[in-house]
Amino acid sequence: MDRRRLLTLLAAGTAATLLGNGDAHGDPFPFGTGSDGGLLPPSVLPPDPRTPIGPGTLTSLPGDGNHLALTIDDGASSQTVGALIDFARNTGTRFTFFVTAYYPSWTDHLGSLRPLVDSGQIQLGNHSWDHPDLTRLPAGAVADQIDRAKAFLWNTFGTDGTPYYRPPYGRHNAMVDQVAADSGYSVPVMWTGDLNDVSTVINEGMLLDAARRWFNGQAIVLGHANRPTIGTIYGQLTDIVRERNLTMVTLNDVLIPPR
Numbered sequence: 001m002d003r004r005r006l007l008t009l010l011a012a013g014t015a016a017t018l019l020g021n022g023d024a025h026g027d028p029f030p031f032g033t034g035s036d037g038g039l040l041p042p043s044v045l046p047p048d049p050r051t052p053i054g055p056g057t058l059t060s061l062p063g064d065g066n067h068l069a070l071t072i073d074d075g076a077s078s079q080t081v082g083a084l085i086d087f088a089r090n091t092g093t094r095f096t097f098f099v100t101a102y103y104p105s106w107t108d109h110l111g112s113l114r115p116l117v118d119s120g121q122i123q124l125g126n127h128s129w130d131h132p133d134l135t136r137l138p139a140g141a142v143a144d145q146i147d148r149a150k151a152f153l154w155n156t157f158g159t160d161g162t163p164y165y166r167p168p169y170g171r172h173n174a175m176v177d178q179v180a181a182d183s184g185y186s187v188p189v190m191w192t193g194d195l196n197d198v199s200t201v202i203n204e205g206m207l208l209d210a211a212r213r214w215f216n217g218q219a220i221v222l223g224h225a226n227r228p229t230i231g232t233i234y235g236q237l238t239d240i241v242r243e244r245n246l247t248m249v250t251l252n253d254v255l256i257p258p259r
């Protein structure tokens with residue numbers, strides 16, 4: 001085989017592998033293989049099979065099981081976003097960031113975050129451009145919030161997070177949901193439990209108490225990359241997950257989104 005043909009084949013194989021691993025709308029995961037075709041360590045294996053869902057609000061993962069979807073919002077603290085990326089890299093933990101796109105944190109950590117997004121270990125969703133209460137805006141401004149964040153995600157990470165979005169403050173209504181759906185975000189993602197980590201008085205004990213309360217099978221748990229606490233206790237968070245025999249997942253790991 002000549003060298004040019006070999007390079008073409010290698011490029012095609014790499015592209016197919018990237019699509020298979022990173023595109024939520026493509027074929028199911030090439031279960032058990034990494035982007036280099038080798039076996040992934042057990043901690044980063046996505047679970048199978050996935051459950052189809054329709055459009056509409058999601059507050060927990062469907063059915064019975066031991067999956068835990070940790071979802072981390074905002075990104076006001078670049079240091080905390082970095083700590084959570086370390087959490088993923090060091091432990092193999094899978095989770096979802098709902099990105100408020102105007103925070104510099106997301107481009108600050110592009111080099112370390114992008115590979116985790118490409119592999120599917122970390123999923124990104126839309127949490128608006130700069131976090132207004134969307135229910136207090138006219139439809140055109142809601143569309144602008146959603147679409148600016150969508151463009152940022154696509155241009156920066158090669159994914160736009162569709163169909164998952166989280167309305168700032170969890171505030172949405174029929175108008176907001178319709179505008180979001182028109183931009184491809186047909187699944188507003190709420191939560192089963194909240195780590196309450198945006199409080200100015202949050203400390204490690206309070207955050208661990210909240211984790212013990214809400215880290216349960218099929219829960220969607222809300223946290224924030226705004227204060228440093230969550231980045232300092234990930235060892236203890238992992239202990240709770242292990243003690244309870246839970247598997248941390250992204251939404252794409254366990255759900256087949258509506259077409």
Ligand SMILES: [Zn+2]
Pocket residue numbers: 073074127131168169
């Ligand atoms: Zn938020």
